[in-house]
Structures are given as C-alpha cells and as structure tokens.
Amino acid sequence: MNNTKRITEGALMTGIYLLLLLVIIFLPGIIGSILLFTLPVPFVFYSYRHGWKAGLLMFVASIIFTTLFATVVSLPVTLLAGVGGLFLGGAMHKERSPYETWAIGSVGFIIGIVGIYLVTQLFFGINWMDQIRESLNQAFTMTENMFGGMLQGEDSEQQLELIREQINRLPDIVPSILAITGISFAIVSQWLTYKLINRIENKKFKFATFRNFRLPTSVLWYYFVAMIVHYVTIEGNGIFYLAAINVFTLTGILIALQGFSFIFFYAHMKKWSKAIPAVAIVLSLLLPQILLYLVRILGIIDIGFPLRKRVEEKK
Template sequence: MKNTYVLTEAAIQLAIFIVLFLIFLYVPFLSVVALFFLSLPFIVFTMRHGYAPGFMLLAVALIVSSLIGSLLSLPVVLMFGTSGIVIGIMFAKKKNRYLILTVATLVFLVNIVLDYIISVKFFNLDIISQTLSMLKESFHASMQIMKGMGQEPPKEMQDRFQQMLEFVQYIIPSVFVLSALAAAYLTIMASIPILKRLNMPIGTWPPFRHIMLPKPLLWYYLIILLATFFPLEKGSFVFIAIINLYYVLQLLFLIQGFSFLYYVAEQKKMARSIVVVGTLFCFFLPFLLYVIVILGIIDLGFELRKRIR
C-alpha cells in the first residue's frame, strides 16, 4: 500500500515537473519564472519520502526530459533536480535556513562549473568567450559609428574598456559563485509559499541582524590581503585565485557589516523604513560599501555587538 502511494505521488510530481519544464522550454516570458520552480517537485517529494526516492524521481525526470527536450536541456534538469533533493533533505531535517541556502549554493555552484566544463570540452561551446566576443564587437561597432560621425573615440575610453574585459575574465569564478547564490536564494524563496500551503515544516529565516561569520575568515582575509602585495603574473592560476577569494571575502564582510548596522538599528529602535532607505542609499554611493566592509571586519574581530549591549 505504501509503495503504491509513493508511486502515485511520484507520478503526480513528475507531471508537475514536466509542465514546468515545458513552460521553461517553450514559453518565452514565463520561462524565467518557471525555472526557479523546477526544484519544487523534488523538494516536496524528498521531504515526504527521503532522498533515495528523490533520486529515483530525478532519474525518471532526466529520461522524460531528454524525450521532450534535447540533450542540452538535461544539465538544467540535473541542476535543479539535485538542488531540490538537497533542499528537501535539509528542510526535512529542520535545518537553519541560512545553512540550507549555503548548501544549496554549493550544489548549484558544482552544477554550474560541471556544465561549463562539459559544454567546452564536449560541445565546443564556451558561453563566456562568446559573450566577451559579442561585447568586443558591439564596442568596436560603436567606435566605427563615432568615427563615421567625424568624432575620434577617446583613447582613454578604449583603454578602460579593455581593462574592463580583462577584469571580467579574471573574476569569472566569483560570477559563478554569485550566480549560484542567486539561483539558490530564488529557488528557496519561490518554494517557501507553496510548502507553507502544504503544511510542510520549513522553519523561518533567522533575523538578518544576528548573522555572524566564522572568525577564521579574518585570517583568510589577512592572508589574501598580504598576498596581493606580492608581484603576481597576471592571468596565472595564483593571481586569479587570489583576486576571486579577495572579492568573495569582501562580499561576506559586506554582509557582516550590514548585519551589524541592522543590529544597531534594532537596539536603537530605529524605524524599518529608515534602515531600508539607508541600505539602498549605500548602493548608490560605492565608497560607503567599503566603509561597511571595514565595519564588518571590525565587528567580527572585536565583537562590537557585545559592547553595544
């Protein structure tokens, strides 16, 4: 009887997934929205029946997807299927939502890296190189238009554009990390309202003001900061690794800094509207973000919150 119930629900969740997958493939405007609901059938099924049936559902979904789509669409199914199973396991174990977000980000990141490697090695399809080439062609076309209008393009503008392209090539790993984080967050946020309607245990987000990073990150940041003072060959593995770790750690300390400011605002009983407007204002003045990064480092190192209490 139990096996019949599991198979019946597996068929229902598979049907839901197929509908979402077809929308993703063939409905232009809704495809982006449907993309972040692809994990939902796997989350629900895994929360109810465990990870082993979840992977069986994924295997069947891969077969069906290859029949209604193409081989190039299978990585999408694998990415959102595996992330859905992991999120379902974490929700079922009632883990902290920030921990769920972290683990889901790692799963998405592994999938993104593997998909990129496979597309380059087996399909000779390098999306990053093609995107950069398109940017170069668009820029050169703009320069030709300016010349045709009798205006000489400023050399400073061309130099800055070349530096920007070079910089983008170096921070591709950081872009992968941010993309994985965004995909994990949007997938979780899209699933939560429906999981609530199904009366499934999903917990709540701990207050943002209580976020505290692990203290060892301070030592990692110090090591990376010292490494930036050494002459490193541009484009080398060490150079790319250091620059990406530097920006990822800065992003983490930026989160720590904002968390500290939210904590102070809560202690001082500030209006939520003031806090939100202040946060948005910081993003319009980039130099303030560096101040908040430093504030996050100080908060983590010297435990400013205890002093405020």
C-alpha cells in the same frame, strides 16, 4: 503503502517539473526567466519529504523524461535544478537550520552550474570564457564606435584603455559570478519551498532575521590572504591569481552582507524605521565605489570585534 505514496508523489513532482520546464521553453523572456527559479522546487519538496535517496531517483527520472519529451538543450537546466534541489531538500529533511540549509543548497547549485559548464563544453563545444570575452569585446567596440567621436584627448584614450583592461579581466571572475548565481538560486528556491510547505503542511518554515546573520571569523582570514595574494599576482594569469581574485570577490560579498546585517541590527536596537537600512542598501548599490567599501569595513569590524555586544551593553 508508504512506497506507493512515495512513488505517487515522485511521479507528481516529476510531472510538475516537466510542465514548468515546457512552459519556460515556450514562454521565453521575462516570464521564463522568473519561472526558472521555480524549477528546483519540485526536487526540494520531494527530497524534503522522502530524503535525498528518493530525490535522486526522481532526478534520474527527470533526466530521462527531459531527454525524451523536451529538448536536449534543456538537459543542463535539469542538471542545475535537480542537483541543487537534492542538496536543499536533503538538508531540510535532516532538519538543518535555515542558513545551514542555504549554505548546503548553494554548494549543490554551484556543483550543478559546474556540471552545466562541463556538459556544454564537452557535448556542445561551447567555451564560456571565450564566449564571454568575445561578447564583452564586441559590446565595448560598438560603444566605442558610437561615442568615440565625443571623447577626445589623452585622458579619454587612457580611460578607454583602462575600461578595456577591466573588461578583459572580467572573465577571470567567472567562477565568482557562477558561485553568486548558485547562491541566488539556493535562497530563492529555498524561500519558495518554505512558502509551499507552510501552505500544504501548515508548518512555519522561515529564515532567521537578517539582523542576526553572522559569519565565522575564518572568513576574515580567507579575505585578507586572498587580498594579499591578489595584489601580489595582479599582473599574472596563473592559477594563484584566478583563485585569489575569486576568493577575494566572494568573501568580499559575504563581508558586505555582514555589514548590512549590522546596519539592520543597529537600526533595530535604536528602534529606527525599517526604511533606514533599506535606503542604506539602495544607496550602497548605487554608489558602490564609496559606500559599499564602508559597509565592508563595517562588516570586518563586526566579525573581528564584539561590536554587537557593545551596542547591547550600551542599550
């Protein structure tokens, strides 16, 4: 009976996934981009209900049916949704905490993205680094041709040269961009699955309050070591430079999240309006060169020192 139920649910979830995939294929654009985040949900839900082994069989079946009924190009998408969904659903099946589930799911989606990178390079001959660098150079050249007449003088030429150098270095942080993409897919897919399970099974899955978000102290060590190595090897293009700049970027984003979490915590302790920390986030994103660095410093202080305990004691 249990096996029959498992097989039935697996066939249903596989069918739902294929339906979503076909809708995305035939409805490109904004709608397709939004629905892309729903693709991992059938894998997450099924793996949560029956474990990662059953989810793995569903993933294999989805690969086969995707190849038969969809296009070969959609195979990398199935790889991303399936691997990420397996990791998320498996963590939920083992009753991990929401943030632990998010971390495990992020690893799964990052593995899926790396798999896409390998598949597209091996079977389609697409080199992401070269494609990104070429696209950025074309965009810069087009912009320079459009507005070049308005920019005159040595200062303008130096600014253009500086911008070009920064563009040429953007492909170096592609691993960080891929990791951020995986993290984003994980949290959205996890949130959507929570909503689905809560409605179907009348559960109360939810993320812990963001103001209680805490990172381990080890993140600071990774951040400072990567920062030192980054500035030492800033003129290089070796493996140490690439590793340092990507670790520095990722840990910097995590520390900024810690800083925003403290702002929410402080606003809660002071009983301020919820709009205040929301405005702080918007302003930091609009003025990242100034405010985002201040938020990151706040995150460093919050991780390294018992700042929250002092606020609670004063309260």
